[in-house]
Amino acid sequence: MESRARARRLWPGPRLVSLLVGGAAAVLVLYPIAFLLQASLSVGDPQARPPEAYGLGNFADLPRYGHIFANTVSVAVAATVMAVVFGFVMGWILSRTNVPGRGALEQLMALPYYVTPLMGALAWSLIGSPSGGFLNQVWRAVGGESHLIDVTTPYGIAWVMALFEGSVAFVMIGAVMKSMDPALEEASQVLGAGRLRTMLRITLPLVLPGVLGAAIFVFAEMLGSFSAALVLGLPSRFYVVTTAMYQLVSQYPPQFPRAAAMGVSLFGVMFAMVYVYRRIIRAGSYATITGKAFRPRVMDVAGLRWPLLALCGAYLGIAVVLPVVTLLYASFQRLATAFPRASNFTLANYETALSLDAVRTALWDSLLLGLGTASIGVVLMGFLAWMIYRSRLPGVGAIEYVLMFPQAVPRLVFAFGMLWAWLIFPIPIYGTLWLLLIAYLTVFLPLGLRTIAGVMLQIDRSLEESAQMCGASWGYRMRTVTMPLLRPGLIAAWLLLFIASVRELGASILLMGPKAKVITPTIVESWFSTSTELTAAMALLQTLAVSVALVLLFTMARRATQPAGE
């Protein structure tokens, strides 16, 4: 008894743990940011490190890129609206209604997120380019004029971004909806409200923190979106901030200071978004999980089941089946076309992709890093979410702002901050997988935090407080009350972090070394130097490997958590 009491005294309390974890996370973010800020203020030789002179010249120069900022905001807003609407509608159908085949549909719905954004963009480029797009070739073959669709327009780019980079909204909103007490919706219906009215007046307000969190996250993701704008924007001379920055840092001499100033200017946008989010969640209570017991039940939508199923099918057809089939079709051709001759078909792209040692090593490293990032990240970010939204410790609001930094600046530029920061770090982790792990944990802090926070805000504080009143220690409360209730959010966060890590590009390009290669930059390199067809084969192999890994991991996890005898 006495030894237990002594152990409890030695065990660090929530304040100390919060200070340590919050401080470490803040350092992870602020350390590279400091280098980025320093670069943005450099007005001497753009290549000089440390800068030769300081000034505000790079910021003063930004207005000449006004059209690029306007392009970025317009395409990001359009893509966010589309992604959140898709995410909310699909999340509601699959989490809250009794549409047939929900389990399978839910798995399929996350598929676009498994695919690297570059592949999504390439697939849609193959489908909807004005001249060479398969759909437009078919259109002309049946007598149509010019083209049916053009994905190289700003709306086309926003569409592809929403489908592939915004699919995270579905996972985030879906996790929130699963944690909702159905009694509230049932009460609404008992009182005479229809299904649509219940969805708009009950479901939507209750999941608002989750939807807002997803919207803010997706908007920030769209601001930093690169692949779709690169593949589909350049053909129409449509630049966004990320593609402009990429050009600035890729040319010789690289214009880092100007690119860093562009990136830093996005911090302002992100701060405003976090501020709005915090104001909204403080203005009301969004707890749907209270001391009152409930079983997650779905709403019987009767005859609407089939139209809703058709809607899900149509979404899946456009977002998943069409791009994947297109890539598959292209990957078996020498030169992809809608109407190939028999001699155009080949297995050479797969032979080449599988023969590359770099691909095999990079794929393995990517899966390993995904596992590490997701597992460590869920614990770290779960704790940070609890600290920010539950602990009432002083200064947690500031920590939230700090942790959102990586989302505000495109990863390619953030990666330069990390490169400069970790190069001079005394422990030699530069060029190893450890640095990539640290980088991923840093850049995905906002993703994990937003996903878990959406669910955490739904859990009424009274549950933890009741346990505290009954004498449960902080650790015991976390283990037996908070964590089990957070489970859907934690699983969603783990999944998102795993996939996001495996498909990460911006930070990996600069931080990987000869002994630490990852797959997505290898695929991008293939696109730059070989062909769309080989790139399609490589990306499909990556998607297959990720899917197999996820199935294995979930099967193993299910077996491990099954009670004996079942």
Added chain:
Amino acid sequence: MRAQTGALYAKITAERSANRFGVDVLQLSDISPAIDFQKKGGYELHVSPEHAAYKPAYQSTPAGHFTWAGVTFAGIAYNRSKVKAEQAPKTWKDILSATHKDGISAKLSTSGMQHMQWYTLRKLYGADFWQEFAKQRPKGFDSRAQLFDRLAKGDDRVCALAEYGGYTLFKEKGAEIDFVAPPDGLPATPALIGVVNRAPHPEAAKLFVDWALSNRGQSVYQTQTILLYGSVRTDAPPMATGKKLADFKLLFPSDWTDFQASHGAFVKEWNALMGL
């Protein structure tokens, strides 16, 4: 590791400024960073036994810092199904024809080859040439593979910076494209290879450079399809197409110092021309 010149060079210089030396051999397709790297003492002086087969013009001054491992050169290419034979460009000035407006592509300012074309054609036709070209609303891309991928699929009708290596790669795939070598000449730029100072594997680096400059290495440069470079060795064998570099009229700057000095002006004009 392969990356766009600016990003690659920035990574290496950042590593070296932090006393981290992970690179054995550096190959750049732009002479400006190669000379900058030489000025910074980045290369290990290595006079390869293979240097005897390279004219002094194809080596750094002094020899041993970097050597021309190959040359890429560009003409014009067009899609046969999109451009009628009588409208096909035959000279550089034909890329200014209004028939090609909104259907023509080139590279972005990240490309050393694009800098070379801008410089050499500006010398031939005057500064207005590129201002006229801007009216075509050209589309800019990063790599030759992207340019030819689009040309082969008909997304662009004409490519104004059609590297021969890209043309052979896509011709082999059965693309309906033709290559035009304008009589005034083809802008050409070298790939420069050198052993990096304080390389982690210095002897292996020297052996690799020796191999790359040897006849065996050069035959790989000349025959591998993805990044084909023609050899400037005096005894170089023909390329896979049966042609030698000497079969083409190549355009190089007569004053390399002036060429390097023009880089800033090129980037400024080209970015504006590409809508950046």
